[in-house]
């Protein structure tokens with residue numbers, strides 16, 4: 001293998017598993033250490049810079065970082081990265097003074113943003129302080145998009161949304177709530193320098209099976225129903241409720257129904273339990289509230305009597321796998337199942353819809369009605385029009401919308417400075433030694449088995465009695481400290497210097513994870529097998545250094561390194577050193593140009 | 594060195610041996626030796642060997658004298674018996690323990706100061722008596738613990754850290770062990786575990802006095818230019834005569850070395866030692882030739898390593914003394930103390 005170029009920003013970035021997995025590349029271990037130090041405000045600001053909505057995301061993020069967390073590979077449960085983010089938001093002091101100020105001078109460029117969801121708000125947050133005139137339009141009165149209209153209040157209180165959307169709007173962003181844009185052409189005619197489409201994926205899929213029309217009064221499209229609940233238009237539902245679908249929307253529907261009078265609420269899903277789109281913790285939350293999930297049942301017919309829904313008939317299916325391992329649901333050949341009910345919530349998917357964009361406005365759409373959007377620049381076929389969030393590539397989640405928003409802002413900033421937007425800026429990285437004394441590091445390197453701490457919940461009875469009472473209470477500072485201690489500081493990197501190494505083997509012997517091997521060089525496949533512990537996780541790199549006196553190489557498998565620094569403590573010559581790697585994505589502004 | 598205990602975490606694919614232990618289960622408390630000490634590598638090699646042999650920890654007695662080397666039994670096989678004795682007195686304590694309980698595996702750990710100076714007599718007598726043990730000298734050419742004075746194994750002409758040349762002749766423990774009749778004699782290097790681990794395994798399997806001289810650079814006091822016991826010097830002058838493969842039990846043996854290049858030696862317990870020859874003229878079955886070879890190569894400034902001599906038919910002290918086959922702690926009072934009448938009879942027979 002070739003020696004590893006550890007100065008390439010991507011190399012150590014990949015070692016910080018959580019940050020690598022986070023779409024916005026939030027410097028997770030850095031903020032976790034700040035939480036452990038009780039510096040909640042600093043932890044908040046690191047988050048705010050990266051992901052704009054720490055308080056919101058600390059409650060609702062899809063948390064792609066957690067399955068990626070190193071702790072999963074060495075213990076089992078990841079660090080509660082997401083809920084620690086909430087800790088920063090909950091316990092910070094007033095951070096208003098730390099926010100950027102509205103730009104005193106404008107740069108004369110006007111940006112229109114359609115939709116006030118996380119994608120548009122991120123673009124506005126990045127561009128407004130640079131002097132751009134940002135105008136955000138939303139058909140709804142308040143900013144937040146689906147964070148406000150879809151996510152139930154018992155998961156995400158309005159106060160948190162208000163606070164964090166205001167941090168953005170207070171940057172001198174003009175918000176025109178209650179203003180739906182009906183024509184892209186008309187908007188284009190207003191001569192904005194750039195237009196951002198952050199209008200989301202607002203249409204819920206329907207279910208066209210017999211009885212749908214006749215029983216329509218008691219059959220509701222999940223996301224429409226949820227927004228009506230949010231807007232206080234709906235306050236009750238029948239006692240017996242069936243929720244169709246297995247995703248996040250289904251989970252929010254069933255839990256909301258339990259709070260609005262549903263006593264016998266069940267979720268019915270076509271697929272098996274493990275294949276459901278909902279996250280494991282959402283399924284746990286539903287189970288905790290006494291909501292059963294029935295799997296492998298495909299809705300066949302709505303039963304009704306005199307215009308009133310009485311039940312749903314399901315066909316039983318089973319999963320079959322073809323030669324390529326693809327799953328197909330086929331009839332199980334068992335009798336149909338009928339559940340009686342008073343109301344049905346249909347949560348079987350969400351779609352994009354752009355009724356307000358004329359097809360001859362200069363924006364190309366594909367055969368599925370999706371705009372043609374560049375995956376890197378987020379530019380549409382109209383050079384002034386950019387898409388971000390769910391509007392760009394279909395429904396995803398908040399953190400992806402934020403990540404898109406940053407990229408859109410970079411594109412616009414570069415474009416309006418006459419630059420090629422396809423040239424993307426590199427992230428800013430810093431690598432700093434962490435040694436403070438002979439056995440003293442700037443971080444806590446004593447690593448121990450320590451299982452994940454559970455977030456306290458409101459008791460079921462009081463939680464279910466209100467649609468607004470927040471269920472999760474968040475970690476208290478002591479629990480937060482304990483949970484923060486589980487983080488392995490994957491950003492404190494082992495850095496090897498071959499000229500210093502005397503090949504004494506001390507690091508090899510002390511490494512608890514058998515990460516380090518001195519051996520003859522070879523091709524990667526062969527080398528991976530010959531390490532002290534075979535390096536079978538191909539998603540993790542091997543750090544190779546040459547230039548040793550014996551002609552061997554040092555090969556370190558990054559996979560399960562604990563970042564405990566014992567190698568560096570044991571090395572007699574300082575050939576191993578622990579360096580903190582700090583990476584920040586380059587956002588719009590002079591650094592990106 | 595580090596003050597932190599090694600985390601309990603281990604690699605997910607860490608294998609278990611025949612009795613269900615991982616290598617990590619043979620570790621002990623955190624070493625307090627200097628970072629990079631050769632002795633720590635030897636501890637790691639002992640751990641590896643015990644793991645690979647699936648040794649039950651409670652069947653091992655680690656006995657040592659005084660010195661950095663003699664401290665190391667605290668850093669391996671934490672669940673085994675141990676006795677940290679007096680300076681140079683490991684061999685007599687070990688001999689006594691062995692006589693009392695012949696069933697244990699005796700691991701004598703000593704240093705060059707401990708064995709070649711104050712304990713030189715003890716070293717000699719334990720070997721010549723054929724005590725069934727593994728006697729390891731962690732040889733760094735200095736008194737590490739007392740801050741680096743030359744020991745008796747320091748080569749004449751070797752330079753101290755302060756720049757003083759050693760004017761005394763050195764004691765070569767391997768040559769003396771051969772001369773005194775040790776039945777398993779090897780030399781190795783802390784920096785080469787692929788050589789050392791099989792040697793320790795073979796020595797454990799050997800019945801009789803097994804001696805291993807392990808050159809073990811002292812990182813703090815004897816790893817500079819001019820020292821003949823530095824990592825770099827030993828690497829440059831190492832002359833391995835053979836490479837060892839230990840085949841445990843009676844598994845079918847498949848050796849894939851070039852024919853004629855492998856000598857197989859079957860030890861009394863059925864363990865087969867496959868010795869791949871590196872030096873063609875070397876025969877580890879010939880004590881006299883071995884002694885000659887060592888002297889010749891030492892004169893050339895080479896450090897000969899490998900399995901230098903093995904007598905697979907060796908006897909040990911117990912068979913020489915015709916002692917009872919049961920450990921003393923398993924005999925009852927009547928057997929241990931047959932009473933005054935029996936004593937009288939014995940005394941009478943000697944009058």
Ligand SMILES: Cc1cc2nc3c(=O)[nH]c(=O)nc-3n(C[C@H](O)[C@H](O)[C@H](O)COP(=O)(O)OP(=O)(O)OC[C@H]3O[C@@H](n4cnc5c(N)ncnc54)[C@H](O)[C@@H]3O)c2cc1C
Nearest residue numbers: 115117118119138139145146181199200389390396397398
């Ligand atoms: C029930 C449900 C629960 C969810 N839970 C989570 C969760 O827990 N965690 C998570 O990360 N994600 C969750 N999501 C997904 C998440 O809400 C979205 O991915 C995210 O909000 C998308 O952001 P966005 O900026 O693209 O647009 P959106 O948040 O969808 O906002 C789009 C905004 O544009 C406005 N708009 C649309 N068209 C126009 C127009 N023509 N003129 C003016 N305004 C317009 C809309 O009113 C809306 O306010 C959930 C989604 C649903 C449906």
Ligand SMILES: Cc1ncc(C[n+]2csc(CCOP(=O)(O)OP(=O)(O)O)c2C)c(N)n1
Nearest residue numbers: 660661662680704705706707735736737738
């Ligand atoms: C009776 C006695 N004399 C002297 C000493 C001082 N002393 C302690 S360790 C040591 C030498 C140890 O050298 P060595 O066996 O080579 O061990 P190393 O520290 O080099 O591993 C000496 C002389 C002692 N502890 N006891």
Ligand code: SF4
Nearest residue numbers: 018069070487488490
């Ligand atoms: S242990 Fe900490 S730094 Fe490492 S992946 Fe998990 S949260 Fe990130």
Ligand code: SF4
Nearest residue numbers: 511561562564565567
């Ligand atoms: S930091 Fe060093 S000693 Fe600790 S696990 Fe990683 S490589 Fe091993």
Ligand code: SF4
Nearest residue numbers: 501502504505507571
């Ligand atoms: S401990 Fe240091 S000097 Fe020794 S082998 Fe490791 S890196 Fe090299």
Ligand SMILES: [Mg+2]
Nearest residue numbers: 704705733735
């Ligand atoms: Mg010594």
